[in-house]
Amino acid sequence: MIRFKVNRTERTYDGDPEMPLLWYLRDIAGFTGTKFGCGISLCGACTVHQNGDAVRSCSVSMKEVNGTSITTIEGISANGLHPVQKAWMEIKVPQCGYCQTGQIMQAIAFLNQNHNPNDQEIEQAMSGNLCRCGTYQRIRAAIHQAAKELA
């Protein structure tokens, strides 16, 4: 039996231990804010936090989730919007929006580590997150804005 937390709630799982966290979250637990994009950690659409670190949930198996705490986009802002989400709204980042929850989860984990990032650091931190609509410029601007608010 695999025991872990999703968004601060205790959970157990006794299915295929090789199943990626992504598909547990989406198909079994119903947290569909975490998106499937590539299945091999190349696009970042499935980014969630494991013990606070950004991970690609498509490449973390359920057995690796055992004993850890997972946060998804649904759990990031229990009391109102997170400053990163607010910045995303103010800058009006999204077009189709599909990759944006993964972008936001990546940005939050990054800003937790780096409170005052420069452009190059942002580019490096966000390089694993694809956006086919091409909203990169606004993502960078929103991260700067959120950094200011968090400071």
Added chain:
Amino acid sequence: MINIQNFSRRKFLKRAFAAGTFVLGARLLPEPLWADASSAGPVVFQPDIFLGIASDGTITIVAHRSEMGCGSRTALPLVVADELDADWSKVKIDQAIGDPRYGEQDTDGSHSVRSFFDQMRQIGATGRVMLITAAARQWGVSEKECSTEPGFVVHKASARKLSYGELAAAAATLPVPRKEDVLLKNRSQWRYIGKDNALFDLPDIVTGHATFGMDAKMPGMVYASIEHPPVLGQKIKSYDDKEALKVRGVKQTLTINAFKPPHQFQPLGGVAVIADNTWAAFQGRKALKIDWDASPNSVYNSGQFRKTLESTARQPGKVVRNVGDVDAEFAKGGKIVEAGYYTPHLAHASMEPPVAVAEYRDGKVLAWAPTQNPQAVQETIAGVLGVKKEDVTCHVTLLGGGFGRKSKPDQVAEAAVLSKQLGKPVKVVWSREDDIQFDFFHSVAAMYLKAAIGPNGKPTAWLQRTVYPPIGSTFDVNAKYADDEMGLGWNNLPFDIPNHRAENGPADAHVRIGWLRSVANIYHAFAIHSFADELANAANRDSVQYLLELIGPPRIVPLQYTPEEQDEAKRYPLDTARLRHVVEIVAEKSGWGKHPSGNGHGFGIAAHRSFLTYVASVVEVEVDGKGQVQIPNVWTAVDAGTIVAPDNVRNQFEGAASFGASLALLSEITVTNGVVNQSNFSDYELVRMGSAPKHTSVYVVESDAPPAGVGEPGVPPFAPAFYNAIRAATGKRIREMPLSKTKLL
């Protein structure tokens, strides 16, 4: 022509709206699940839009176009709300199902706002007039004494006001005023049109609550993943699913018949693994053993095919536009410049791969899908399953990107076919590998251009020939010419050249060919604007000045229009003044000519009109000592006529620069023996934050002209402007996409 009627008392709407709701429109509501279509009541006219006002003040506006990131689901309701003088915070948007009674619903060609702007204004304004009449009667005053503010009718003289909700029931009993009696706002009165409003779905998107196709569910559904034939047209000889069935969570396998040519949007065929969850279905697929038979498309090798295309491009083709006599001019024996250009297949690679949920029950189908074209879902499923089109109900989710791929609903048909076999709802999920290998690909293309140069360095004759497997091949196995696609940047060269001929040569398709954002404009703009820059270089002239001379004086370019295009020709003539204007804007904003090019630093320009919108881009590149390219800046000027949502327009053109950068720098689909070589973002690369243009400045021309396209027109100028910048920076002329094929150092 719009015909607006008061639907408030029609029985079929009662299910969705509370009694007393003022329902105005020409529209049907999205039908609830498994609604009996026959209960939808008589349809007495061609519907266009739909608007309902409930007694609590909630305004419901039906969005009948799909939302894939271009913003039409927000923009069109904003237009209704503006003319209605509604409070935007009270507006609820209902997404339409697919139904021909809504008119055309294929969200492609950058035309949602263009085609529906006037109708949306009319219906909003009609609602406003009726609410005013209802209030005036209640107060016993003249309608002329009444005005509106968002959500209220106001009688200033007596300081009274009534909310739209309070007036809904009374308005619902009124006859619809004649069109002549409905006054539209003038532009200065617009509250929402032309202002920066956020996307309606923005809060849901940033919180993860937006429902994309990938998130659609039906009770009791199972998951399916399908192994498609590697080569187009292959059929299953035999297959072994023993190992697949051992995978935990896998329930069974099923086959899907191969399509009957032409393939259109029919399923490709293959073996489906049915499972409890997506992961198990994917795993089961890996354990399948399938023997495929032969297909004539196994001969397809894109490397060899390129040679065929290039050789065809050097032979006379079908003439699609002729001005003067290029041959006579070439025969004079003056200076000749010629060049060939090549672009590969591309995959759409929207972040959300194709996905759909469908249930077949008692001869009817219910589907939820991220589709650009819900009516094509109806038609395709009807054709494949032999049910009536009216018996297919297609709900449209948000689309995680579309770019033209999601106008083709083969995956929705797959879900319906499997559901019929299983007797339960099925969710079909394509992997990224499926998405890239089994796309309707952007066509591979070869272009040949030839010019005779006059004494002043300007061309006296310009011949251009394009050769590529046409999109028509998806609908007609014998299609070799791209007749319907010549308007995509080929039969409408806006240059002032006395002798000009445009031609199209034949080509066969061996993979599925389809629309990709901007379509043939991508390779046509690449060839034309690379060649224009080559001529400027050959004449030793400044590229911007030379381009302006090519465009020539302000004038309406005379073009041949088909009978169906006559209206468009009148409303949207090809006006070189507008094209010149966007060139001049980006030249000024980029500081063109003020920074010397060379030593790895350069600027390039291109200007292209597509989807009736005039766009010019200047791209700045920096090439380092290792040949690595950075794009510090892009300046784009846009004249798309009247703009509904300017910030969203800027976002679209910022994104178009990234989309353009992906195809100009990195992306390429190649085929060996009929099998696509690429499979995921590892080998089908897209720009990332570090390789995308660092900053794109978008200048939107203020214009009273009719609205034109926004989603696509930003893409075509990017690649030629970029390659022209590479030439300026390095001296190297790029004649094939993507840049990764060329060693810069």
